Amino acid sequence: MKMRWNVLGAMVLGFGLVGCGSTVGDACTTDDECGSQGICINEREYTPGGYCSQSCVPGKDNTCPSGSTCVSEGAAKDVSACFLKCTNSAECRNGYRCVGGFKGNPASICVSGT
Numbered sequence: 001m002k003m004r005w006n007v008l009g010a011m012v013l014g015f016g017l018v019g020c021g022s023t024v025g026d027a028c029t030t031d032d033e034c035g036s037q038g039i040c041i042n043e044r045e046y047t048p049g050g051y052c053s054q055s056c057v058p059g060k061d062n063t064c065p066s067g068s069t070c071v072s073e074g075a076a077k078d079v080s081a082c083f084l085k086c087t088n089s090a091e092c093r094n095g096y097r098c099v100g101g102f103k104g105n106p107a108s109i110c111v112s113g114t
Helices: 002-015
Strands: 039-041 051-053 068-076 079-084 096-100 108-112
Touching: 039 068, 051 068, 051 079, 068 108, 079 108
Parallel strands: none
Antiparallel strands: 039 051, 068 079, 096 108
């Protein structure tokens, strides 16, 4: 029984933004478009068209929805944010590419193609 609750808790955490209809990396113009815990990163050169995310704890990817990683100072100088993980640019939305080592993060993530 205890394992079932652990699995259920992990699923709820993992769905994060997904359960609200948007996922990390989706286009946005306001925080409201990114779900109840989401933020819209829309004033950075690496997030044209906006980028749904949520704040997180650097080095703790479990504070991000499944399939994303926590990037230190990803949203602002003092705000870390979740970014969509990728293995190639085809996994990123149009205008974005898969980049390794962004802001020192070990995972490859989807950011602007510029």
